[in-house]
Amino acid sequence: MEMIKIKNLTFSYQGQTPVLKDISLSFGNSPTAIIGQNGAGKTTLVKLLKGLLKPTSGDILIQGRNTKEYSAATLSRNIGLIFQNPNDQIFKNRVLDEVMFGPLNLKYSIKEARKKSLEALKLVQMEDKIDCNPYDLSLAERKLISIASILSMEPEIVIFDEPTIAQDYHGIELIKELIKKLSKEGKLVITITHDMDFVTEAFSRAIILRDGSVILDGTIREVFSKPDLLRKSFLEQPHITQLGEKLNLAQTILSLEEFIQYFTTVS
Numbered sequence: 001m002e003m004i005k006i007k008n009l010t011f012s013y014q015g016q017t018p019v020l021k022d023i024s025l026s027f028g029n030s031p032t033a034i035i036g037q038n039g040a041g042k043t044t045l046v047k048l049l050k051g052l053l054k055p056t057s058g059d060i061l062i063q064g065r066n067t068k069e070y071s072a073a074t075l076s077r078n079i080g081l082i083f084q085n086p087n088d089q090i091f092k093n094r095v096l097d098e099v100m101f102g103p104l105n106l107k108y109s110i111k112e113a114r115k116k117s118l119e120a121l122k123l124v125q126m127e128d129k130i131d132c133n134p135y136d137l138s139l140a141e142r143k144l145i146s147i148a149s150i151l152s153m154e155p156e157i158v159i160f161d162e163p164t165i166a167q168d169y170h171g172i173e174l175i176k177e178l179i180k181k182l183s184k185e186g187k188l189v190i191t192i193t194h195d196m197d198f199v200t201e202a203f204s205r206a207i208i209l210r211d212g213s214v215i216l217d218g219t220i221r222e223v224f225s226k227p228d229l230l231r232k233s234f235l236e237q238p239h240i241t242q243l244g245e246k247l248n249l250a251q252t253i254l255s256l257e258e259f260i261q262y263f264t265t266v267s
Contacts, residue, residue: 007059
């Protein structure tokens with residue numbers, strides 16, 4: 001099933017040099033990471049997907065809806081964007097009110113909105129913080145609250161902007177398992193991230209953006225088996241993959257399990 005279709009997308013801010021140049025992509029429900037150096041156009045692309053910006057030329061179809069014809073609020077039933085900085089997203093002074101805001105805007109009853117919000121908070125292990133002021137919580141906890149506020153609206157497409165920022169090991173593992181759960185439910189999960197280790201652990205597809213253009217679109221293994229191209233895009237392989245390269249292993253290693261399996265098989 002095609003969740004997103006991008007056709008010949010070009011975008012520039014106020015007539016300046018295009019930030020994105022003639023991009024055509026399609027997304028099913030494979031969890032996808034969009035990677036590239038700062039300034040490559042990643043954040044602009046996801047803002048376009050969410051409908052916060054409109055294409056200069058070309059089209060974006062979100063489950064058949066052309067973003068040019070719908071507001072970001074209307075598209076929120078289909079697609080949710082979790083900002084990199086939760087402080088740009090959170091504005092209520094009580095956690096439960098923050099998470100209920102989206103469902104209430106979608107015209108759910110107070111009872112339904114509360115139920116969906118409590119379920120979402122449970123998913124991110126924040127159900128014990130419902131009466132807290134979000135700004136009394138840590139940055140990592142606020143990030144989890146912002147995730148819950150999007151999940152409570154139950155969009156079919158969820159976009160994470162730098163999900164691992166400020167998270168400790170437990171938080172990263174929680175988000176990783178959440179992404180896997182959403183994918184198993186048939187939802188499309190997209191992330192922007194600089195954490196290449198996280199990409200290999202939670203995603204199956206990667207798209208490299210450089211200077212506003214798609215340089216490579218492929219499976220995680222295909223993308224991370226091209227160290228020269230990655231370097232030209234100012235990216236690195238995951239740490240375990242770099243180790244495999246330094247040991248001149250005959251295959252691209254993407255996980256500790258693969259690393260161990262390789263030597264078990266060789267021996």
